[in-house]
Amino acid sequence: MTSHVTERDPGPIDGLSLEELRTWLTEWLRERLPQGWEEAIASSDSGELKVLREQLDEPAWWTAMAEAGLVAPSWPREYGGLGLGPEHVGVIANTLRRFKTPRARNPIGLNMVAPALLRWGSEQQRRELLPRIADQTQIWCQLFSEPGAGSDLASLSTRAVRDGDSWVVHGQKVWTSLGHVATRGILLARTDPDVPKHDGISVFLVDMTAPGVEIRPLRQITGDAEFNEVFLDGVVVSDFDRLGALGEGWGITRTILTHERSSDSGAGVQPGVIAGRSVEEVLRRAARATDRDLRARAVQAWIAGESLRLTIERSREARRAGRGGGVTGAVDGTVTKLMSTAHSQALQALAVDLEDLAGIAWEPDDDWHAKTAWSYLRVQAKTIAGGTLDITKSLCGERVLGLPREPSAESCRPWRDVRRSRQPAADDPSDRSR
Numbered sequence: 001m002t003s004h005v006t007e008r009d010p011g012p013i014d015g016l017s018l019e020e021l022r023t024w025l026t027e028w029l030r031e032r033l034p035q036g037w038e039e040a041i042a043s044s045d046s047g048e049l050k051v052l053r054e055q056l057d058e059p060a061w062w063t064a065m066a067e068a069g070l071v072a073p074s075w076p077r078e079y080g081g082l083g084l085g086p087e088h089v090g091v092i093a094n095t096l097r098r099f100k101t102p103r104a105r106n107p108i109g110l111n112m113v114a115p116a117l118l119r120w121g122s123e124q125q126r127r128e129l130l131p132r133i134a135d136q137t138q139i140w141c142q143l144f145s146e147p148g149a150g151s152d153l154a155s156l157s158t159r160a161v162r163d164g165d166s167w168v169v170h171g172q173k174v175w176t177s178l179g180h181v182a183t184r185g186i187l188l189a190r191t192d193p194d195v196p197k198h199d200g201i202s203v204f205l206v207d208m209t210a211p212g213v214e215i216r217p218l219r220q221i222t223g224d225a226e227f228n229e230v231f232l233d234g235v236v237v238s239d240f241d242r243l244g245a246l247g248e249g250w251g252i253t254r255t256i257l258t259h260e261r262s263s264d265s266g267a268g269v270q271p272g273v274i275a276g277r278s279v280e281e282v283l284r285r286a287a288r289a290t291d292r293d294l295r296a297r298a299v300q301a302w303i304a305g306e307s308l309r310l311t312i313e314r315s316r317e318a319r320r321a322g323r324g325g326g327v328t329g330a331v332d333g334t335v336t337k338l339m340s341t342a343h344s345q346a347l348q349a350l351a352v353d354l355e356d357l358a359g360i361a362w363e364p365d366d367d368w369h370a371k372t373a374w375s376y377l378r379v380q381a382k383t384i385a386g387g388t389l390d391i392t393k394s395l396c397g398e399r400v401l402g403l404p405r406e407p408s409a410e411s412c413r414p415w416r417d418v419r420r421s422r423q424p425a426a427d428d429p430s431d432r433s434r
């Protein structure tokens with residue numbers, strides 16, 4: 001397998017102060033974005049910005065971003081990053097947000113797979129996969145949840161059976177975001193059913209175009225089909241594509257899920273994939289409202305937004321000071337996910353209510369009200385995305401308040417002996433209920 005990147009030579013960013021970096025990046029963006037882009041943002045002309053976005057050659061844009069190291073500036077240089085610290089990364093992220101640059105089409109690859117590769121991947125895996133994640137030429141999905149293993153993910157039934165230098169995978173996954181466009185997937189599979197459920201799981205990097213992979217879309221309340229169910233029927237995966245040590249997948253999974261919660265809360269470097277009405281947009285609409293309740297809710301939304309922003313900033317400051325890893329990072333991701341879920345749902349509900357009847361019925365060419373209603377419907381999923389609200393609250397109870405974990409008699413029993421809704425034969429890897 002050929003490496004796709006060589007260590008980046010020192011470039012114009014090296015040695016720049018924070019203000020110099022902001023100035024350099026501003027000029028870099030002005031040179032590459034369509035003419036009139038900055039003016040459309042300054043005038044809040046969403047219609048003009050939409051036209052300009054359609055003019056932008058996105059594949060070329062992401063190639064340029066990746067070549068400049070701007071997609072993942074904290075990554076080491078040898079894997080396509082710039083090796084920058086949190087303060088410089090923050091300047092880059094804030095400048096990209098200010099320019100409303102295109103949203104990453106590869107959020108799972110950037111926010112979950114890449115951190116796992118950097119920590120547990122082999123040198124060859126890192127050099128082969130990370131550059132493709134950065135330039136968006138390799139879109140990733142997450143093959144974790146199953147019909148019988150959602151909140152209790154460690155009960156997963158998908159099996160991977162060794163066959164020489166390869167593994168043969170049978171099972172079913174559900175709620176797979178981007179599965180219909182992904183070329184690779186990060187998969188959890190059970191490699192040892194004779195040990196407790198947390199101990200027999202391994203992680204694999206799967207080719208989503210491989211024989212035996214079947215993808216079926218799941219329609220959402222918005223009318224879109226971002227999620228899928230995925231069937232794996234005798235899919236062959238090379239042992240080279242196993243991530244980390246055999247049977248140590250649960251530790252890797254916990255780290256990936258922490259990154260997912262942080263990303264879903266808005267704490268990640270890359271902009272998220274769920275767009276909605278911002279606090280600023282809602283406040284502008286609320287300024288003309290005469291209803292005292294709506295105006296009070298707008299103030300509450302601003303307060304909640306500031307609380308979330310300051311909590312995220314506190315987390316970033318902790319990382320800058322070297323206190324953001326391990327349990328601290330897991331706590332921050334869990335707390336910010338809870339805050340973000342409540343804030344985003346309340347904010348989008350307010351955005352709809354401010355429009356009165358136009359929030360539920362609009363003309364076909366009325367993009368503003370259509371997007372407002374879409375955003376309200378889309379954020380309802382945040383109570384289950386990245387871990388259900390109840391599971392997140394339980395994590396907060398354990399990690400923040402120090403409460404004892406819920407006792408479970410299953411945690412020490414071999415997985416094959418644990419009762420499930422349907423008990424297939426342990427030696428029947430072809431059973432699709434797994």
